Amino acid sequence: MLKMTRLEKVYRTHLIETHALRSIDIHVREGEFVAVTGPSGSGKTTFLNIAGLLETLTGGQYMLDGVDASKLDDNARSKLRNEKIGFIFQSFNLIPDLNIFDNIDVPLRYRRMSAAERKGRIDGALARVGLASRMKHYPSELSGGQQQRVAIARALAGSPRLLLADEPTGNLDSLMARGVMELLEEINRQGTTIIMVTHDPELAARAQRNIHIMDGQVTDLDEQPRLRSSTPMPDKNTHVA
Amino acid sequence: MEIGPIFSALRRNKVGALLIALQVALTLAIICNALFIINERLAFIARPTGIDEGNIFVIKNLWVGRGTDAQNTSLLQTDLQTLRDLPGVADVYSTNTVPLTNGGWSDGVNLTADQEHSTTQAANYFVDEHALNTMDIKLVAGRNFKPEEITDRAERDSGLPDSMIVTQEFAQKMFPTESALGKAVYMEGKKPTTIIGIIENLQVPWVGSWVKTWGYTAALIPQRMIRQNSAYVVRAKPGQLQTAMKAAETKLFSINPLRVISSVKPFSEIRAKAYRGDRAMAILLSIVCSALLIITALGIVGLASFWVTQRRKQIGTRRALGATRRNIVNYFQTENLLITLVGIVLGIVLAVGLNLWLVNNFELTRLTWWYLPMGAVMILLLGQAAVLPPARRAASVPPAVATRSA
Ligand SMILES: Nc1ncnc2c1ncn2[C@@H]1O[C@H](COP(=O)(O)OP(=O)(O)OP(=O)(O)O)[C@@H](O)[C@H]1O
Numbered sequence: 001m002l003k004m005t006r007l008e009k010v011y012r013t014h015l016i017e018t019h020a021l022r023s024i025d026i027h028v029r030e031g032e033f034v035a036v037t038g039p040s041g042s043g044k045t046t047f048l049n050i051a052g053l054l055e056t057l058t059g060g061q062y063m064l065d066g067v068d069a070s071k072l073d074d075n076a077r078s079k080l081r082n083e084k085i086g087f088i089f090q091s092f093n094l095i096p097d098l099n100i101f102d103n104i105d106v107p108l109r110y111r112r113m114s115a116a117e118r119k120g121r122i123d124g125a126l127a128r129v130g131l132a133s134r135m136k137h138y139p140s141e142l143s144g145g146q147q148q149r150v151a152i153a154r155a156l157a158g159s160p161r162l163l164l165a166d167e168p169t170g171n172l173d174s175l176m177a178r179g180v181m182e183l184l185e186e187i188n189r190q191g192t193t194i195i196m197v198t199h200d201p202e203l204a205a206r207a208q209r210n211i212h213i214m215d216g217q218v219t220d221l222d223e224q225p226r227l228r229s230s231t232p233m234p235d236k237n238t239h240v241a
Numbered sequence: 242m243e244i245g246p247i248f249s250a251l252r253r254n255k256v257g258a259l260l261i262a263l264q265v266a267l268t269l270a271i272i273c274n275a276l277f278i279i280n281e282r283l284a285f286i287a288r289p290t291g292i293d294e295g296n297i298f299v300i301k302n303l304w305v306g307r308g309t310d311a312q313n314t315s316l317l318q319t320d321l322q323t324l325r326d327l328p329g330v331a332d333v334y335s336t337n338t339v340p341l342t343n344g345g346w347s348d349g350v351n352l353t354a355d356q357e358h359s360t361t362q363a364a365n366y367f368v369d370e371h372a373l374n375t376m377d378i379k380l381v382a383g384r385n386f387k388p389e390e391i392t393d394r395a396e397r398d399s400g401l402p403d404s405m406i407v408t409q410e411f412a413q414k415m416f417p418t419e420s421a422l423g424k425a426v427y428m429e430g431k432k433p434t435t436i437i438g439i440i441e442n443l444q445v446p447w448v449g450s451w452v453k454t455w456g457y458t459a460a461l462i463p464q465r466m467i468r469q470n471s472a473y474v475v476r477a478k479p480g481q482l483q484t485a486m487k488a489a490e491t492k493l494f495s496i497n498p499l500r501v502i503s504s505v506k507p508f509s510e511i512r513a514k515a516y517r518g519d520r521a522m523a524i525l526l527s528i529v530c531s532a533l534l535i536i537t538a539l540g541i542v543g544l545a546s547f548w549v550t551q552r553r554k555q556i557g558t559r560r561a562l563g564a565t566r567r568n569i570v571n572y573f574q575t576e577n578l579l580i581t582l583v584g585i586v587l588g589i590v591l592a593v594g595l596n597l598w599l600v601n602n603f604e605l606t607r608l609t610w611w612y613l614p615m616g617a618v619m620i621l622l623l624g625q626a627a628v629l630p631p632a633r634r635a636a637s638v639p640p641a642v643a644t645r646s647a
Pocket residue numbers: 011012013018019020038039040041042043044045046047
């Protein structure tokens with residue numbers, strides 16, 4: 001699904017160079033649920049942004065689903081994000097001026113899709129996150145947990161192969177966080193690959209695999225298989241360090 | 242296109258959008274009417290007098306000392322002959338007035354001696370047999386005056402001679418269904434005057450709105466004005482206007498210095514002076530229009546820029562969710578289109594209202610309908626152009642903003 005080889009990211013401003021990622025090798029297989037942990041400023045978001053084609057890499061190679069990401073132009077990256085990747089953000093990133101229905105519609109509108117199909121997908125996605133009755137509401141009328149569910153519905157509506165979440169529970173209390181986590185696990189069970197950045201060790205422990213990033217490098221690949229009844233087990237020896 | 246959601250989002254940002262729509266409406270209403278007025282003025286200013294304006298100049302002469310009629314006649318004859326003999330001069334005549342000077346004589350024209358209300362008003366140009374050649378006016382029917390037909394008209398003389406030449410408009414007004422040639426009309430007193438020739442086009446001396454219905458209704462009267470002061474109309478040979486003007490003045494002084502030449506003016510100067518007010522009005526209105534358009538454009542740029550800044554995170558999120566740069570530009574353009582369209586609908590109503598008010602309160606004609614769509618298209622293009630720079634800036638918001646900003 002996702003394979004990074006000796007990948008580097010350097011931010012250059014006129015004063016300093018920041019080596020946000022230093023030659024990292026990461027391999028995530030189809031269907032995995034990976035948690036990315038690490039201290040603040042270690043490069044987790046940078047990794048996720050590159051994985052999600054939001055930023056370009058400055059060295060190494062990134063293959064996404066067999067496509068060399070560095071060979072894509074801006075339009076192709078937009079299209080790929082739209083069709084293959086779903087994003088969940090720490091601060092939900094719902095559009096405040098659009099109601100829930102229209103918010104979920106946003107990524108679908110960037111595809112050539114009939115109104116009927118879009119509606120079907122939106123209804124389906126809202127049902128999956130249990131907010132079907134709220135589609136005329138505006139984001140400000142929902143709780144944080146509900147807003148994050150809407151954001152998840154927005155990510156799901158496009159049926160992405162890969163779901164990227166940057167601290168999806170960072171702005172939620174532990175009860176709501178658990179709800180969101182359960183939803184993600186449920187989505188993963190149905191086959192979507194998930195990479196989630198989190199600070200919460202408890203949540204990280206629930207993922208099948210942890211990638212620990214420190215100072216732009218992968219320092220620790222958690223090899224311990226976690227037994228979880230209904231989760232397909234990943235091959236212990238697939239990840240590359 | 243995502244008109245539906247854009248419209249919904251706009252409804253939640255009503256104030257800014259409505260202010261811009263209102264500005265668009267006012268601008269449209271004003272520029273439609275102003276452009277209409279400007280164009281009418283320009284058409285008004287551009288009307289031809291019918292004479293060879295490029296080569297004609299007018300000399301105003303005043304004799305020192307009040308001579309007898311006989312003396313003045315002889316002085317006039319000498320002056321005219323002297324001018325005609327100048328190498329750069331094509332022809333000369335003396336007259337009471339020329340077009341666009343806003344001074345002259347007019348008379349009511351009647352078909353019978355005792356007609357109560359005149360059929361039309363007409364300007365009287367007192368001329369000699371050189372007038373047609375000097376003004377370079379085309380005779381379309383009949384003949385020019387013969388030298389022996391020209392009489393002297395002293396200050397106390399009244400009544401008109403037996404014959405005259407009239408403009409086509411004159412002929413058409415008096416005899417709409419038949420040829421005016423050889424027909425008699427009554428202008429001054431009870432004596433008929435026969436139309437012996439018809440010329441193509443000659444504007445009356447006045448340009449005000451009171452001559453609106455008879456701007457080209459003029460008669461050439463075969464009389465030489467005998468006065469202490471007189472006006473000589475001179476046509477220079479092509480390309481010799483300036484030299485002829487100088488030579489004429491010098492020569493006139495050299496044959497008789499007992500005179501005051503109050504002015505030697507090329508016709509272009511007379512035209513410029515006649516329409517100075519109209520030109521100033523057209524320029525002023527153009528400035529107002531330009532200023533309004535610029536202010537509206539700046540308003541659009543301002544609001545759009547504000548929105549781009551305000552929506553940075555939203556734009557980044559849209560980019561992350563798959564919007565291309567083009568999609569982002571389209572979003573702002575569509576949004577601007579919606580706002581402008583609301584403004585245009587409002588503006589058309591306002592434009593018609595403003596025009597009706599102007600028609601009722603001032604001497605103004607009804608707005609020609611196509612000024613409305615023309616103005617609307619102008620504003621629409623202006624809006625799209627104005628929103629483009631901020632829209633481009635929006636499109637350059639990096640998708641990483643979605644994860645990088647709080
Ligand atoms: N646009 C940028 N320009 C320059 N430096 C940047 C930029 N974005 C990130 N960095 C730097 O790159 C490094 C990694 O940042 P990153 O956001 O990936 O950290 P993180 O692990 O997500 O931290 P956090 O847990 O606080 O979110 C940091 O030192 C950061 O300052």
